Amino acid sequence: MLKTIGCGELRAEHAGQPVTVAGWVHRRRDHGGLLFLDLRDSTGLVQVVFHPESEAAAAQVASGVRAEYVLQVRGTVQPRLAGTENADMPTGAIEVVASDAVILNAAETPPFSIVEETNTSEVMRLKYRYLDLRRERMARNLRLRHQVVKFIRDFMDSRAFIEVETPSLGLATPEGARDYLVPSRVHPGAFYALPQSPQQYKQLLMVAGVDRYFQIARCYRDEDLRGDRQPEFTQLDVEMAFVEEEDVLALIEDLYAQMAAVVGAKFSVPSPFPRMTFAEAMEKYGSDKPDTRYGLELHDLTEQVRGSEFQVFSRVIEEGGRIRGFVVPGGADIARRGVDALTDLARENGASGLVWAQFTGSGALEGLSADDVRSPVSRFFTPDQLGALAAACGGTRGDLLLLAAGPDALTSRVLDTLRRKLADDRGLADPNTLAFLFVTQFPMFEWDATEKRWSAVHHLFTAPFEEDVPLLESDPGKARSHAYDLVCNGQEIASGSIRIHSRETQLAVLRTLGIQFEEAYEKFGHMLDAFTFGAPPHGGIAPGIDRTVALFAGERDIREVIAFPKTKSASDPMTGAPAGVSARQLQEVHVALDAVARDAIAAGARVDAEEDA
Numbered sequence: 001m002l003k004t005i006g007c008g009e010l011r012a013e014h015a016g017q018p019v020t021v022a023g024w025v026h027r028r029r030d031h032g033g034l035l036f037l038d039l040r041d042s043t044g045l046v047q048v049v050f051h052p053e054s055e056a057a058a059a060q061v062a063s064g065v066r067a068e069y070v071l072q073v074r075g076t077v078q079p080r081l082a083g084t085e086n087a088d089m090p091t092g093a094i095e096v097v098a099s100d101a102v103i104l105n106a107a108e109t110p111p112f113s114i115v116e117e118t119n120t121s122e123v124m125r126l127k128y129r130y131l132d133l134r135r136e137r138m139a140r141n142l143r144l145r146h147q148v149v150k151f152i153r154d155f156m157d158s159r160a161f162i163e164v165e166t167p168s169l170g171l172a173t174p175e176g177a178r179d180y181l182v183p184s185r186v187h188p189g190a191f192y193a194l195p196q197s198p199q200q201y202k203q204l205l206m207v208a209g210v211d212r213y214f215q216i217a218r219c220y221r222d223e224d225l226r227g228d229r230q231p232e233f234t235q236l237d238v239e240m241a242f243v244e245e246e247d248v249l250a251l252i253e254d255l256y257a258q259m260a261a262v263v264g265a266k267f268s269v270p271s272p273f274p275r276m277t278f279a280e281a282m283e284k285y286g287s288d289k290p291d292t293r294y295g296l297e298l299h300d301l302t303e304q305v306r307g308s309e310f311q312v313f314s315r316v317i318e319e320g321g322r323i324r325g326f327v328v329p330g331g332a333d334i335a336r337r338g339v340d341a342l343t344d345l346a347r348e349n350g351a352s353g354l355v356w357a358q359f360t361g362s363g364a365l366e367g368l369s370a371d372d373v374r375s376p377v378s379r380f381f382t383p384d385q386l387g388a389l390a391a392a393c394g395g396t397r398g399d400l401l402l403l404a405a406g407p408d409a410l411t412s413r414v415l416d417t418l419r420r421k422l423a424d425d426r427g428l429a430d431p432n433t434l435a436f437l438f439v440t441q442f443p444m445f446e447w448d449a450t451e452k453r454w455s456a457v458h459h460l461f462t463a464p465f466e467e468d469v470p471l472l473e474s475d476p477g478k479a480r481s482h483a484y485d486l487v488c489n490g491q492e493i494a495s496g497s498i499r500i501h502s503r504e505t506q507l508a509v510l511r512t513l514g515i516q517f518e519e520a521y522e523k524f525g526h527m528l529d530a531f532t533f534g535a536p537p538h539g540g541i542a543p544g545i546d547r548t549v550a551l552f553a554g555e556r557d558i559r560e561v562i563a564f565p566k567t568k569s570a571s572d573p574m575t576g577a578p579a580g581v582s583a584r585q586l587q588e589v590h591v592a593l594d595a596v597a598r599d600a601i602a603a604g605a606r607v608d609a610e611e612d613a
């Protein structure tokens with residue numbers, strides 16, 4: 001080894017020992033003849049001191065290094081002078097007095113600081129990701145990710161699961177997201193698809209008698225990358241035979257509670273994890289992934305405003321919609337500008353407006369006068385009527401009442417957005433709490449208004465409630481499924497379901513989705529066949545590893561916990577992927593470019609595509 005110990009491992013007890021350390025020059029300081037370098041490796045930082053008088057040669061080498069040079073130093077550990085210790089540094093009690101130094105490699109000035117969290121553009125960070133990953137925060141995130149995955153593997157092993165690898169080259173399937181396609185050379189015109197998840201394989205493993213399967217699985221979905229998405233991401237894929245919903249949830253609850261204790265010790269994790277049906281979650285929070293760290297719960301005020309003069313409300317009620325809202329404690333202090341911004345946000349989410357009322361003072365919402373209430377609808381409601389609406393939402397004087405009117409899908413979206421925004425603005429969510437919960441009983445289907453057909457809410461292998469099977473034909477929108485999500489702090493962490501294991505039920509679900517017998521066999525024949533050979537009842541779930549690590553790392557963006565992520569346009573500025581390929585490569589896989597692609601190449605977007613055409 002070119003070093004005898006890690007820079008960050010040195011402690012007071014090493015004083016007097018000879019050591020060899022090697023790493024990157026983190027910082028240098030010249031101090032009245034002495035030269036100090038902080039040397040960094042994967043274990044941390046140590047201060048190295050060079051004495052030009054006693055160790056001239058070493059000092060000479062050190063005086064020629066700049067930031068990020070790779071340096072090997074031989075020396076002796078000594079306690080720092082009294083008063084110069086650094087309690088913030090694990091190695092702050094000591095320093096290495098250098099007797100010898102060798103430059104192992106020089107370094108250009110990095111395009112951004114490794115030492116400080118400077119505001120560097122995303123593209124620069126990704127182009128020089130190997131430098132970005134040298135930064136402490138990123139190095140910490142990578143290590144945390146390793147710990148999470150290791151914890152998962154050990155935990156699953158202790159519960160008698162075995163890890164089975166499934167193919168990356170599979171069959172394209174309809175439904176779900178868009179596939180990444182891989183053209184076949186030996187089968188002209190045929191394509192593999194990269195797995196959106198190992199869903200079908202893991203179910204087939206249950207038919208194969210594996211019983212308890214898991215995999216740290218890479219999944220690929222060719223979706224537009226809004227927000228927190230990546231074209232490839234990692235799941236803990238799980239499937240179990242002979243289980244019911246509760247068995248899967250109990251396993252995942254244990255996994256997360258125990259994992260939090262090991263890798264997320266600084267967080268408080270309320271347990272047992274609450275369970276909530278989809279219908280409850282939508283009613284109370286307007287979302288199937290509510291952040292339950294704070295209240296701001298929604299209430300239905302339709303009955304209370306029925307018959308009011310206010311046309312906006314009466315029209316919505318006539319059309320079968322509802323008036324829903326919530327109260328923001330202390331929200332009377334929000335300035336008019338702030339309330340207008342909330343109204344704009346409601347409009348951006350499809351509302352025609354937002355009805356609000358602010359109640360001044362403090363105490364119960366009784367005996368209100370006109371001066372006690374500020375509201376754009378005070379012409380239509382008396383102060384006491386508005387007060388009663390806020391009181392029904394649990395409010396008092398000093399609060400802000402927000403109301404949205406319309407079909408549930410609209411009011412849910414609007415109020416959920418407002419709820420999250422207000423919690424953010426007012427710091428209502430405790431950053432040190434991980435509020436896990438399970439959302440259950442998702443509907444089987446939702447109506448796709450653009451395609452004018454039903455689509456599966458989870459996926460088409462999800463089992464309906466036994467008693468809802470007749471609804472698959474008569475009233476699909478009412479059928480409940482055995483699908484469930486693990487949610488934390490307003491994010492979906494895992495999705496799963498109990499699966500269909502009968503060919504007839506699978507065919508019935510496919511019919512609801514508009515896939516008739518022949519097409520069903522063409523696309524899912526292997527699954528339908530497998531179900532006829534003694535498929536055991538089974539179910540599973542798939543927590544997102546990227547999201548899980550981000551949660552424990554306190555990162556909002558999953559790209560901060562992925563070593564080499566893609567940009568929002570699904571490209572990699574470091575390697576240049578995706579890129580053109582030679583005409584010969586295209587020919588080999590029997591692919592011809594269309595006019596759009598040729599134009600893009602002509603415009604210089606894909607430089608190397610036609611090089612040996």
Ligand code: ASP
Pocket residue numbers: 196197198199238495496497540541542
């Ligand atoms: N395969 C599903 C998904 O990727 C998860 C599951 O049902 O286990 O969302």
